[in-house]
Amino acid sequence: MTASGDMQAMQQDVLSHSRPVTIVATASSREASHIDALDALRGLAILLVVVGHYAPERLAYGLAADILRPWAQGGVILFFLLSGFLIENNLFRHRDPVAYGLRRIFRIAPAYWVSILCFLAIDRLALGDNSYSLSEVIVNAALLQDVFKVVLINAAFWTLLIEAKFYVVAPVIVRAGDTAIRVLPYLTMALNAVIFARRGEASNLLLYITVCFVGMNFGLWHRGGLSAWALAALCSCAALSMAFIAPYFTIGMTVFTGVNSALLAYALMYGLRLPGFAFLGAISYSWYLYHGGLGYPMMAAMEATGVAGWAAAGITAMVTMMTAWLSYRLIERPGIALGRGLERRWREKLA
DSSP: OOOHHHHHHHHHHHHHHOOSHHHHHHHHHHHHHHHHHHHHHHHHHHHHHHHHHHSBTTTBOTHHHHHHTTHHHHHHHHHHHHHHHHHHHHHHHOOOHHHHHHHHHHHHHHHHHHHHHHHHHIIIIISOOOOOOHHHHHHHHTTOHHHHTOOOSSGGGHHHHHHHHHHHHHHHHHHHOHHHHHHHHHHHHHHHHHHHHHHSSOOHHHHHHHHHHHHHHHHHHHTTSSOHHHHHHHHHHHHHHHHHHOSSSHHHHHHHHHHHHHHHHHHHHHOOOOTTHHHHHHTHHHHHHHHHHTHHHHHHHHHHTTOOHHHHHHHHHHHHHHHHHHHIIIIIHHHHHHHHHHHHHHHHHHO
16 A cells, blocks of 8 residues: 555656667656556545545445445555555566665655554543553554554554565565466465365455455566466456455455456556546555544544534545645655665665
8 A cells, every 4th residue: 555656666767777768758658657547546546445434324324335335445455456566566677675675664664653653642632542552552563463463553554464464475476486476366365265165254364465466467467477368367266256255345345356457457558547636646555544543533523522424524534634645745755765765875885
């Protein structure tokens, strides 16, 4: 869920690795089109998440609410697809593990750590709660909540646990070669089917990290290492897998896996322009961090004073969006710049 920095890096890489002027112009314009398209998809993803979490029983009721609830999972699936594609692309261009680690850490950690401090302040000052120990805060900061069985300070952090594990295994997968990238999602789907058959419940980690692995295959296809038919077959299998083992919103997750895969393919082939969605894509990581931890207490407080649910949802969406914009400008962008600076120094040291 943190790919906007990688999109900017893609554009810089094209300019720095292409020599003839005519090739630079063609390649950079093509990559710029891809970056615009992926930014739009990230904007769509965060909008799906916010609508899926805010709208049911506030802006929509009954059947309409039931239809909207899976949208949040649809946004998460789209985030993971994009992450898989962009991380594979990044590692294909630069396989230095130190440079890769610097870019990942400074892309996600600063905004994440500041959000933890904000949520602790909200719990303490606004809600009068001080239920997290120092060790629990440290474990949350290290994204090891599932390893040490520690409660999440923000429920939305569960996706970051999966993302962090994907970041760790992705360099190994890319180094293993294109065959490993092609085969791995089928292996994780098969393993999760076995787990589901044995215990009646699929692994949430395997369910979503498979989507990341599918996203990596979009990278292969994008540069000609995988046929369109093979990619379509993989996406179809991933959607069918959701239909059999997804633990919730089964129909919605199946549909969104297929639709999001088609959207990503279309965006990479033809580009995609959605007015205003590039802005949402830029702030999507921070908005994801704050939409729940800040948004839910805000809506609950307003509704407790008699504010209509639709009004509480609208006000909260605007406030959390502005908070995300501030986080992006003041924390994310400086963090990305610092990571790139350290990465550049590391590359210069190796040269």
